[in-house]
Amino acid sequence: MFIDLIAGARPNFMKIAPIIDAIKKEKEQGTDIDFRLVHTGQHYDKNMSGSFFEQLGIPAPDENLGAGGGTQAEQTAAIMTGYEKLLMEKPSNLCLVVGDVTSTMACAITAQKMHIPVAHVEAGIRSGDWKMPEEINRLATDAVTNYFFTTSDVANANLKKSGVEDERIFFVGNVMIDTLLKHRxxxxxxxxxxxxxxxxxxxxxxxxxxxxxxxxxxxxxxxxxxxxxxxxxxxxxxxxxxxxxxxxxxxxxxxxxxxxxxxxxxxxxxxxxxxxxxxxxxxxxxxxxxxxxxxxxxxxxxxxxxxxxxxxxxxxxxxxxxxxxxxxxxxxxAGEWKKGEIPELWDGSTSGRIVKHLIQLLS
CATH class of the missing domain: 3.40.50.2000 (Glycogen Phosphorylase B;)
Structure with missing residues (x-):
């Protein structure tokens, strides 16, 4: 199985890094799984992009779509055009997107139009504020997603309310916490x-x-x-x-x-x-x-x-x-701030759960 991992902006890199590690671990154990890291180029400044690859041990992207700057519409068009060309040359078995940036939405739509299934990590989260570009990205992405990997029961409920069947929802925890705990x-x-x-x-x-x-x-x-x-x-x-x-x-x-x-x-x-x-x-x-x-x-x-x-x-x-x-x-x-607790499954093992599910789904 051959999976595209989409990364385009600073928040994506923290979420993609542990998934790459989990795929490599499965591959070393003999599982037939491989990936192609696609950097859309949405964040192209080194402080917003390059240093994250170095610090988090992310390999150099296999493909860089070079979307660059511009308005959201211009970035969306550049990402979709570049990713479509890549899929036409070499299709993958699945497109995995993370988060809620422009790259997430653009690649999910492009893959689905090319008849390639989409998995969304951090699916189902909602602010209810349509003035936020990220909220539009979340709604559009989840509308064309096949497999939903969620961080909380609230996200699960949001998806079910929108008509997503239980068997397509996988409560796995928070992949960004995998990165935090590993590098702390x-x-x-x-x-x-x-x-x-x-x-x-x-x-x-x-x-x-x-x-x-x-x-x-x-x-x-x-x-x-x-x-x-x-x-x-x-x-x-x-x-x-x-x-x-x-x-x-x-x-x-x-x-x-x-x-x-x-x-x-x-x-x-x-x-x-x-x-x-x-x-x-x-x-x-x-x-x-x-x-x-x-x-x-x-x-x-x-x-x-x-x-x-x-x-x-x-x-x-x-x-x-x-x-x-x-x-x-x-x-x-005044020392009156709440102490707080850590939510369920925010335990550093989310990426492993995601990859296990992908192997079962694509086998």
Whole structure:
């Protein structure tokens, strides 16, 4: 059996890496299984792409579709055109996509139109917010998926509600946690640690990149002002997404406690998160990592596709009103933040379960 593994953007690489490891392990044990790693080129900046391949031990892509930048429609068209050409030259037995980025949706649709079955890792997660491009990607991908690998009972319920039969849903856990637990002993101290003399448990990590938070200058300024004013004397370490960097430059925001740095590699970023007092973010994936590492997390969004990080984990959904930041930080500094627990099957063995299911399905 010959499986295409699709990776296109930073969140994909963390999810693909352990699946590659699991396939290689099965192959070494004599199973007739092989893969082709297809990098769509959606993230083409080295900080957002290349370093992840090196740090996570991902082999060089077998194919790079070179989609590059542009609008979402332009990227989608480039990915679909490139992947269709690849499948025409050498079809695979299955297309495995992960997550909810443009590459996920584009390759799933292309494969299905070429009569190649699709497996979706992280299927069934929903935010209910159609203003998020990722939500459209999730809906479109799951609409053409054959086999659904899920992270939670909530995702299972979402799929069943949409009419997916039980026999096509496989509750396997969270593959991104496989990567986190495998590489946790290898986390690397970033240069900012010594440069600004950070101390464990005595600083806050920030990430912001959602269009609703960063595209409007007034909104971003209000969020930044509230965070700076209400974080007492703690340093704020802010690896800045390229989208956000352009807006911040126009605003001229600066503060002696605010340390805006380039995007970090996986090992360096999680070194910071693991040792922080808390994380303020609008990312979905980071809320999963903070839950497993037991770090308080504040999410500046009105909805989340990962409700288990709120219901079970260490995450709280603050919304997008800047005034919600102060009471959340007061709760943190008062030592009243919830401890949280780790959700079911977030145990580091998800990728092995996925590959076992694939072998049974394709045999």
């Amino acid at each position: 002993p290898r986390f690397q101290k970033p240069t900012v640690w010594d440069k600004v003399r950070l101390e464990e448990g005595n600083y806050i990590v920030m990430t912001l990149h959602r269009p609703s938070n960063v595209d409007e200058e007034e909104t971003l300024k209000s969020l930044m002002d509230e965070i700076i004013v209400n974080t007492q004397e703690l340093p704020l370490v802010f690896p800045v997404h390229p989208r956000t960097a352009k807006i911040l430059k126009n605003l001229g925001i600066s503060h002696e406690r605010l340390h805006m740095i380039e995007p970090l590699g996986y090992l360096e970023f999680n070194y910071l998160v693991e040792r922080s007092k808390a994380v303020i973010t609008d990312s979905g994936g980071i809320t999963e990592e903070t839950t497993v590492m037991g770090i308080p997390c504040m999410t500046l969004r009105n909805s989340t596709e990962r409700p288990e990080t709120v219901d079970i984990g260490t995450n709280e959904l603050l919304g997008v009103n800047p005034k919600a930041i102060q009471p959340a930080l007061e709760k943190l500094f």
